[in-house]
Amino acid sequence: MADVTLKKTSPEPPEGLAGFVADWSSDQRAFKQVSWGKAMMWILLLSDTFIFGIFLVAYMVARSSTPETWPNASEVFALHIGGADIPLILIAIMTFVLISSSGTMAMAVNSAYRRARGPTALLMLATALLGACFVGMQAFEWSKLIAEGVRPWGNPWGAEQFGASFFMITGFHGTHVTIGVIFLLLVAHRVWRGDFDLDRRSWLSRGNGDYESVEIMGLYWHFVDLVWVFIFAFFYLW
Amino acid sequence: MGDIRHEANAELPPLEVPDVMPPHAHGWWAKYVFSQDAKYIAVQYACTALAIGLVALVLSWLMRLQLGFPGVFDFITPEAYYQFITMHGMIMVIYLLTAIFLGGFGNYLIPLMVGARDMVFPFVNMLSYWIYLLAVLVLVASFFVPGGPTGAGWTLYPPQAILSGTPGGQQAGIVLMLVSLILFIIGFTMGGLNYVVTVLQARTRGMTMMRLPLTIWGIFTATVMALLAFPALFVACVMMLFDRLLGTSFFMPMLVEMGEKLSYGGGSPIAFQHLFWFFGHPEVYIVALPAFGIVSDLIAVHARKNIFGYRMMVWAIVIIGALSFVVWAHHMYVSGMHPWFGYFFATTTLIIAVPTAIKVYNWVLTLWRGDIHLTLPMLFALAFIVTFVNGGLTGLFLGNVVVDVPLSDTMFVVAHFHMVMGVAPIMVIFGAIYHWYPKITGRMLNEAMGQVHFWVTFLGAYAIFFPMHYVGLVGVPRRYYELGEPAFISTPVGGLNAFISVAALIVGAAQILFLFNLGWSLRHGRDAGSNPWRATSLEWQTPDTPPRHGNWGESLPLVYRWAYDYSVPGAAEDFIAQNDPVTPEPPGGRL
Numbered sequence: 001m002a003d004v005t006l007k008k009t010s011p012e013p014p015e016g017l018a019g020f021v022a023d024w025s026s027d028q029r030a031f032k033q034v035s036w037g038k039a040m041m042w043i044l045l046l047s048d049t050f051i052f053g054i055f056l057v058a059y060m061v062a063r064s065s066t067p068e069t070w071p072n073a074s075e076v077f078a079l080h081i082g083g084a085d086i087p088l089i090l091i092a093i094m095t096f097v098l099i100s101s102s103g104t105m106a107m108a109v110n111s112a113y114r115r116a117r118g119p120t121a122l123l124m125l126a127t128a129l130l131g132a133c134f135v136g137m138q139a140f141e142w143s144k145l146i147a148e149g150v151r152p153w154g155n156p157w158g159a160e161q162f163g164a165s166f167f168m169i170t171g172f173h174g175t176h177v178t179i180g181v182i183f184l185l186l187v188a189h190r191v192w193r194g195d196f197d198l199d200r201r202s203w204l205s206r207g208n209g210d211y212e213s214v215e216i217m218g219l220y221w222h223f224v225d226l227v228w229v230f231i232f233a234f235f236y237l238w
Numbered sequence: 239m240g241d242i243r244h245e246a247n248a249e250l251p252p253l254e255v256p257d258v259m260p261p262h263a264h265g266w267w268a269k270y271v272f273s274q275d276a277k278y279i280a281v282q283y284a285c286t287a288l289a290i291g292l293v294a295l296v297l298s299w300l301m302r303l304q305l306g307f308p309g310v311f312d313f314i315t316p317e318a319y320y321q322f323i324t325m326h327g328m329i330m331v332i333y334l335l336t337a338i339f340l341g342g343f344g345n346y347l348i349p350l351m352v353g354a355r356d357m358v359f360p361f362v363n364m365l366s367y368w369i370y371l372l373a374v375l376v377l378v379a380s381f382f383v384p385g386g387p388t389g390a391g392w393t394l395y396p397p398q399a400i401l402s403g404t405p406g407g408q409q410a411g412i413v414l415m416l417v418s419l420i421l422f423i424i425g426f427t428m429g430g431l432n433y434v435v436t437v438l439q440a441r442t443r444g445m446t447m448m449r450l451p452l453t454i455w456g457i458f459t460a461t462v463m464a465l466l467a468f469p470a471l472f473v474a475c476v477m478m479l480f481d482r483l484l485g486t487s488f489f490m491p492m493l494v495e496m497g498e499k500l501s502y503g504g505g506s507p508i509a510f511q512h513l514f515w516f517f518g519h520p521e522v523y524i525v526a527l528p529a530f531g532i533v534s535d536l537i538a539v540h541a542r543k544n545i546f547g548y549r550m551m552v553w554a555i556v557i558i559g560a561l562s563f564v565v566w567a568h569h570m571y572v573s574g575m576h577p578w579f580g581y582f583f584a585t586t587t588l589i590i591a592v593p594t595a596i597k598v599y600n601w602v603l604t605l606w607r608g609d610i611h612l613t614l615p616m617l618f619a620l621a622f623i624v625t626f627v628n629g630g631l632t633g634l635f636l637g638n639v640v641v642d643v644p645l646s647d648t649m650f651v652v653a654h655f656h657m658v659m660g661v662a663p664i665m666v667i668f669g670a671i672y673h674w675y676p677k678i679t680g681r682m683l684n685e686a687m688g689q690v691h692f693w694v695t696f697l698g699a700y701a702i703f704f705p706m707h708y709v710g711l712v713g714v715p716r717r718y719y720e721l722g723e724p725a726f727i728s729t730p731v732g733g734l735n736a737f738i739s740v741a742a743l744i745v746g747a748a749q750i751l752f753l754f755n756l757g758w759s760l761r762h763g764r765d766a767g768s769n770p771w772r773a774t775s776l777e778w779q780t781p782d783t784p785p786r787h788g789n790w791g792e793s794l795p796l797v798y799r800w801a802y803d804y805s806v807p808g809a810a811e812d813f814i815a816q817n818d819p820v821t822p823e824p825p826g827g828r829l
Contacts (some may be wrong), residue, residue, distance in 0.1 A: 021448070024447065040432075040435045059508060067504055153486055164487065223543065
């Protein structure tokens with residue numbers, strides 16, 4: 001097992017399981033070079049992964065235990081454009097927008113590493129706009145389905161758990177996106193004002209004069225995107 | 239354990255995180271009410287948890303009055319009885335035990351024991367408490383709404399939980415219960431992130447994870463588990479809330495009520511049970527692991543001996559934590575699961591007994607040839623070990639499918655989980671309060687009152703729960719408002735039930751004495767000094783008692799050794815504090 005003395009007794013770190021334990025239990029910090037804020041975000045996302053995972057499993061259970069037929073997703077989510085029903089077109093656009101926003105977020109994080117104040121703020125703003133766009137299209141999708149008679153307690157095409165699961169899961173994800181957009185705007189505002197260059201302390205940052213809030217925001221945003229991929233696969237494509 | 243020993247003249251590694259004082263609070267409100275200091279938040283958590291726990295205690299009295307003396311107390315209607323059961327269980331498990339171990343002891347001990355100035359996010363930590371308080375208030379509010387609190391049983395199984403036959407099912411009771419749970423989970427997550435990040439990333443120099451006191455290992459592992467298990471309860475609560483308020487049918491099959499077909503259809507009540515117990519079984523260990531950790535420290539301090547098998551204890555905690563996620567369906571043997579699942583879950587359940595038994599052996603081996611001081615914390619720690627072994631052994635009965643099926647839903651189950659999850663952790667909470675009260679307040683708790691409290695509680699708990707096993711074995715079902723004299727019970731148990739009830743009243747009264755002691759000793763307790771138990775861990779080495787804001791004065795402590803250097807041969811005293819750099823020369827020289 002690991003030799004846990006203050007003085008390194010040998011320059012070579014222990015191997016195998018002992019080295020693994022020594023790494024994890026090392027002095028002061030388990031994750032070197034990881035700030036408190038970033039560690040917190042990772043753990044929050046781990047917990048949130050369980051929430052989304054359990055939501056999806058619960059949906060699968062509901063889908064497999066209902067005796068009614070499950071509505072056909074590619075018909076339900078089709079849009080009538082130019083005289084033809086195009087299956088899943090809106091969802092495809094929404095997915096494209098959200099994935100693109102991950103791209104602009106990654107570019108914002110990259111600019112933040114270079115401490116480029118203007119590009120960081122603008123790219124975060126672009127991310128927020130794409131996120132808002134996604135939420136807007138989701139609102140359109142919801143109102144279209146509601147107009148067609150989909151309710152949490154029933155729908156014209158089959159199992160009533162369809163509407164319930166749909167509103168619950170996309171609603172929970174949409175809430176995450178909305179919260180993300182709000183925080184993106186807040187952080188972008190701070191970046192633009194120069195808070196992270198001026199070493200200013202606030203409730204969003206410890207005032208250590210770096211752009212880490214942008215990176216932490218990025219973690220959250222990429223997570224929200226990743227979750228959407230799973231929702232897309234399990235709800236719309238299945 | 240030679241490899242955990244220190245090199246006194248070792249160079250210290252550089253500080254990896256700058257030592258920043260947490261911001262000072264200005265004004266009375268910011269300092270004492272909306273405090274961001276983990277020590278105040280801890281006391282707020284603990285006081286709120288004890289207050290709501292007192293409500294649950296009174297509810298248990300009322301239940302016992304009904305069971306012991308059926309028909310005597312008119313105001314206890316069947317509906318009220320089910321409401322008492324539900325609220326007693328939920329309050330005790332979630333709002334008392336979870337909150338006091340993690341929110342109370344976690345907040346107080348983590349920064350002090352790892353050598354941090356505070357939790358890493360004091361503001362979020364403060365929010366955690368206020369959301370917890372809101373959750374408690376919502377729960378209490380359900381006593382005052384039309385129809386009263388929910389009477390669905392603490393497991394809230396659908397479909398009955400939201401139907402009109404259950405008290406509060408079609409009124410506000412169940413809604414407030416679910417909302418309160420959701421709030422609790424949100425508040426807990428805020429605190430939990432703090433506890434985990436503080437342990438992982440904010441330890442002082444020299445404090446490797448393998449030098450942490452086991453208390454911290456227990457609280458840390460339990461918090462990680464809670465962050466992964468509470469999501470299941472969160473999802474279950476959200477879905478049931480939708481079933482109740484929006485008319486969805488996640489958990490509701492097609493039902494006919496009073497000859498009328500309800501609008502529900504196609505849902506799976508078993509899905510709720512799986513979600514609930516995916517949370518519910520880790521929850522047992524979320525309560526038990528901090529208790530395991532704390533009791534290890536109490537035993538080491540009060541037997542003046544290093545903990546036996548520190549590494550094994552750490553691994554046992556981690557393995558128990560991991561295994562507890564794959565045993566949940568042993569709560570569902572009679573739910574109509576496929577027998578193969580029962581086979582799987584019985585196997586994992588019995589495997590979890592191995593690391594648990596390792597811990598029990600290690601506690602006993604720590605005591606073996608120790609210099610045992612029968613102080614109050616030690617008495618409670620011993621009571622814990624005995625009670626936990628008792629409760630664990632009946633767990634072997636219930637973990638096996640074939641034995642569980644006849645015992646399921648009898649008072650035997652009630653006796654089992656009260657022993658292992660009620661009495662045992664509560665014993666640790668009492669021991670821990672007697673142990674750390676001097677650090678929190680600067681004064682000792684009154685010893686005479688403590689002795690009365692201990693003996694009445696310990697013997698009384700056995701007077702309550704030992705006969706209850708027997709009552710269950712002869713076939714008395716649990717959750718029955720009134721038994722009468724049914725043919726399927728061979729022996730009349732009315733006398734035993736009355737005996738249990740009287741014992742429960744007496745044990746409950748002893749807790750009032752304990753609460754009185756908490757207040758009385760604040761003023762009149764003996765002055766404790768900074769380290770009354772002569773303990774090694776960091777919280778006893780603070781420059782001030784009670785510790786001030788920032789905990790450590792000018793500079794952070796430096797840690798040179800593990801937390802268990804008691805009775806080291808050649809040392810000047812029988813303990814060496816973790817931040818003490820001396821290396822004692824053993825008599826006769828080093829080997």
